[in-house]
Amino acid sequence: MVKFYKSFYTHQHDFSTFSVAYFLRYPNPYAKHVISVDTLDRYVDEQGRLHTHRLVIKRGKLPKWSQVLLASSGINISESLILETSIIDPKNQIILAETKNIDFTRIxxxxxxxxxxxxxxxxxxxxxxxxFTTVSFLSSFGFGSVKERLESWGQSKMSENLARSQKGMAFVMDRLREQGGKIKAFQHAMQREIEPL
Incomplete structure (x- = not known):
């Protein structure tokens, strides 16, 4: 059975700052689990919308009780591959984004x-x-109660994860604004912020 989580949040920044920060949000102190981000494809369509596909590698984390089951099946999850797709429409000030894991999808x-x-x-x-964010969780691992517990665990962690994501975006947007939107100055400032961590 699929579990869902929905969230509505308002970012206290303008769309232009937000759309730049969206691509510059890693690294930040609230996303230490993100290992790397690579752009796979990027283009502007005939309507002036920017399409981007990125591969994000994150450290994986599952509940301790599930690790015993996974280990008995020969599965060790330490990292996860995430495909991020986005469409930025600057004229209408809309970003449509989707992220999904592309490995361990059975679990x-x-x-x-x-x-x-x-x-x-x-x-x-x-x-x-x-x-506005909607997240779905679907497990095909094991049998009834195991699948249900995995999906419920994912759903229960989402509030914490989105709160951290919102703090990370706010952090990046504040630093971007401090640097007057100058990307290189921003990147140097972010490096100084992150290095001690």
Missing amino acids: MRVVETSTFRGALAADQKTPVVKA
């Missing part, structure tokens, strides 16, 4: 879809970005 397939939309805050003056 747990996690698909996260997000829509980020530029908007105005309640004062109708301050630009913000409204984010």
Whole structure:
């Protein structure tokens, strides 16, 4: 049975800053589990929308009780491959994004879809970005109760994961704003922030 998690959040930054920060969000102090990010493909379509496919390698983490079952099946998960696809529409101020694991999908397939939309805050003056995220969890590992427990565990961890992701984005956007949007200055500043970690 598929489990779902839904979240709505408002980022207190303008769409332009957010869309640049989206691609620069790794590394940051709240994403220490991210090992590497590589761009596989990027192009602009006839409508002026930027399409990007990236491969993200993250350290994997599953509940301790499941590790015994996986070890008995000869499975050791220390890293996971994530495919990230995004479409940025600057004219309409919308980002459509999807991330999904492309390995260990039998154990747990996690698909996260997000829509980020530029908007105005309640004062109708301050630009913000409204984010709506849906995450699905589907396990095909083992039998009934094992699958159910894995899916429930994934669902229960999502709130914590998204909170960390939101803090990471805010951190990156604040540093980007401090550097006046200058990418090289931002990257040097981020390197100084991350190195001691």
